Amino acid sequence: MSDTGYGDFEFERRFWVERPPTDLLESAPALIVQSYLLAQDGFAVRVRAQASAVSEPLDPADDELALLERHVRAVDFCAITVKGPMVEGTRYEAERELDPAVAVELIRRADARVAKLRHSVWLGADGWVIDVFAGGNAPLVVAEVERGGPVTDLVIPDFCVTEVTTDGRFANDGLARSPYGAWASSFATELVTTGPRFLTGLGHNHRAGDVPPA
Template sequence: MSDTGYGDFEFERRFFVRTPPMELLAEPEPVLIVQSYFLAQDGYALRLRVQADGLQLPLGPDADPLAVLEEARDAFEFCAVTLKGPMNVGTRYEAEREIDVTVGIEMIRRGGHRIVKNRYAVWLGADGWVVDVFGGENAPLVVAECERSGPVTDLQIPAFCVTELTDDARFANDGLARAPYSGWAADFEAELREQGPRFLTDFGHNDLQRRG
């Protein structure tokens, strides 16, 4: 439980990124993440995650999460099991407990719907952001996320954010584990062309940085 007064609730906003900034991808210590969802339904999820700090592997559409798990087995230094509830206007219940890395790796090997990604961190304005570059069946999807200890209001939204995904369950990691992006990317691009970008207005003022 956190000490923010909100307990095990997380506050975040997520955005679709077409081209992440090169300076972000030059981050000296990215994080390699492999996750497996043993339950992912109606917004509820049970997830196991292993991660290796400072390790970046090429993750194209042919990247197999299990192969990556084996290749980086000795580099993983953190594992956690997490329970998640449905997203509700940028707020989601998320309770996490660290577990033994070896046990976590073996459980991920044995089941669940898996995803793999490289995560990059950057400080933009007053907020810390993470940018996830997905591999395997979710390549070439890139998602940027801003998370705070309270509601993410009056956000300065970087120019590389194309449109908001916060309320789109398809782009939640548990959604991507069950229905990978590659299976419906063309439909999403068609939606984006037809409807244009959108940014939610439930979070105060959106300060959209100038787009080139």
């Protein structure tokens, strides 16, 4: 349980990135490989394995399981997480740390997997992560900001093209079932047709560099 007064609820907003900001990407990001024991109607049970610093480039031929096996000796954190549906940037999320040996075996036995390199960066007052997906979800890049309470009045970096916080296709459990690589081109067409979208019920959004309203 968190100490923010909101219990096991997480507050985040997520954005689709077309061109990753290379100047902000760490040289040794964390590798995350996770699988879903259950993922339905926004409810999910996830097992995650993480290697905190991966300095060598990933082999684009590797799928999610191959990436895990290649870096399994570097795994230094694992957890199982229970999630509820996302509602306007708020989601129930209860996590418990697991022994790496057990977690890795669970991931090996589950079919729905996601792998990504996670870069962490501070932008203004907020901590962001930039997830560069691998395997079947390449070339997807998603930027995510998380706070201890609702993410309101957000300064949105210029590299964030459109918000996907409430788009179930971009949730990790959605990507595990239907990898982005299979529908990337159709999403690009959709984006041209609809234009960027951002949540409007969480205060005032403004772009980095813009002057906030008085």
